[in-house]
Amino acid sequence: MSKSIFYHAGCPVCVSAEHEIINLIGADNVEVVHLGEVRNRIEEAERAGVNSVPALVTTTGNVLHINFGASLADVKG
């Protein structure tokens, strides 16, 4: 993929991390996905290896779990 993807769920730690990530790598280089709003992408995130949000999936497919905001189970619940 051409952009990193930042998955989050709108929690305060997610929003804070989102601002930092955008500052660090630039808004043009990251797609932001709010899994609480775009719930049909939860499965895609799981397949990418995301265990918790916020998480950044890089263009090389590696997953960086950032802090520990909420588990995907919480997002689903």
Add this chain to the structure above:
Amino acid sequence: MSKSIFYHAGCPVCVSAEHEIINLIGADNVEVVHLGEVRNRIEEAERAGVNSVPALVTTTGNVLHINFGASLADVKG
């Protein structure tokens, strides 16, 4: 501070995260500190709010804990 600081302790997850961070934000924009080798900077990391490594302290002073490699207690031990 003018650069972000990436603290790690040489563990495999740290090295992997380091490569991703450098790819994402550029080697010129991040100082890499190996706390296992530069032990006199552990206190500095703690004061910055680092609870575990790998962690990235941004130029705005926020701490992004990435994955969960090793606690600072382990690094000290």
